Amino acid sequence: MTAQDNQSKALQRIRADVRAMQGYHVQPAQGLLKMDTMENPYRLPVDLQKKLGEHLGALEINRYPGERLEVLKKMLADYAGAPAGSALLLGNGSDEIITLLALATAQPAEGGRAKMLAPMPGFVMYPLSAKLQGLDFVSVDLTADFDLDLPAMQAAIAEHKPAITYIAYPNNPTATLWDEHKVQAVIDAVAQIGGLVVMDEAYQPFASRSWITRMKAEPERNSHVLLMRTLSKFGLAGARLGYLIGPSVIVKELDKVRPPYNISVLNCETAIFALAHESLYAEQASAIRAERQPLIDALKAIPGVEKVWPSEANMVLLRVADAGRAQLEMKARGVLVKNVSAMHPLLANCLRLTVGTREENAQMLAALKESL
Known part of the structure; x- marks a missing residue:
């Protein structure tokens, strides 16, 4: 029996739905201006880089993470203004928390498997985590302008009785911050069927409000x-x-479903260090927000840009005649952006751009203008 035969038989032990999936693709970015993943463009000042390096270098990385995680939880609770009676769960990014939520709720339900529901287009990890953990995913289309379709949401919740309903606040990739009354109506609908609502505030530093106020x-x-x-x-x-x-x-x-040492000593101490310098990161977020509307205004003035949507995040969604071609042309000019057309029919020929520094935005605008 050949190695190929052995591997072919071994592959049959991997779930068929997993073998049929496409893996999450991260675009190579070396030598390019990276404007496709909504990262903060600012690095730590040199003096703080040195302090952080010295601090991390002195850690006992031969030991498992310990009680310093409780210090981090307290700092995060204070930073967010957590309501009384709250507790915190830490994850290796939000992605792991989404996985843990699916894992914890994946149980038989009336009529079949437990369900997860979210308005779409939305974050790709919601349906992916549902699929991997054995939940049925229920997608509810947004309106043509990416607003919540409240009657459709309420009807879907009543029909499917989801264990988890996700509301991205603001939404990715549309950068929409939905009306409070509509969101609360969705939350009320979930209360009627007995489920969890997860308010995903990944882009909170750039939004005008947080659901923690309503909580x-x-x-x-x-x-x-x-x-x-x-x-x-x-x-x-x-x-x-x-x-x-x-x-x-x-x-x-x-x-209970969280791996016991999912947050490394290095991650923990880096986060503690950052929260101790919270004002610096607040200044960076403010600088990014200040560049957002000028970027939107400049995009609207470019011939070939058909529509630009408002934003409450550090990204901007726009539509052009041919998003695939525009993305390739921009990459050829040294700028990497995200073509989200394949994510959902409502996103046909849409590009998602990161809001960067003034200089980065100017380079991105020039590349887009030339590409159109």
């Missing part, structure tokens, strides 16, 4: 709501640190 104002009405955030957009995309805030009675159960 404090009406705690009973939002007692089944979990607030998920990440430090990736805060400025630590490379450190991989996400967190979930929710009622301690719920978070305690979710925490």
Whole structure:
């Protein structure tokens, strides 16, 4: 029997749906201006780089993570303004938390498997985590202008009774921050069927409001709501640190499926260091927000740009005649952006651009103009 035969037989042990999937693709970015993944463009000042390096170099990385994780949880709770009675769950980025939520709720339900529901187009990890963990994913289309279709959401929740309903606030890739009354109506609908609502606030540093305000104002009405955030957009995309805030009675159960040492000593201490310098990151977020509307205005003035949507995040969504061609032409000019056309029919010929520094935005605009 050949090696190829052995491998072919061994591959049959891997789930057929996994073998049929496409892996998450990260575009090579060496030598390019990277404007495709909504990263904070600012690095630490040199003096803080040195302090952080010295701090990390002195850590006992021969030991497993310990009680310093509790220090990090307290700092995150204070930073976010967590409601009374809350608990925190830490994840290796929000991605791991999404996986843990699916894992914890994947159980037989009335009529078949447990369900996860989200408005779409939305974050690709929601349906992916549902598929991998054995939940059925229910997609509810947004309107043509990427608003929540409240009647459709309410009807789908009543029909499918999802274990988890995701609301990205703001949404990715549309950068939409939906009306509070519509979002609360969705949360109320989930309360009627007995489920969890996860408010995904990955882009909170760039938004005009947070759902944590509503959680404090009406705690009973939002007692089944979990607030998920990440430090990736805060400025630590490379450190991989996400967190979930929710009622301690719920978070305690979710925490049981978390790997015991999922947050490394290095990630933990990097996050603690960053939160100790929170004002610096707040200044960076403010600078990015200040560049957002000028970028949108400039995009609207470019011939060939058919539509630009408002943004409450550090990204801008626009439509052109041929997004695939525009992306390739921009890459040839040294600028990497995201073509999101294949994600959903509503995103036909749409590009998603990161809001960067003034200089980065100018280079991106010039490349787009030439590409169209």
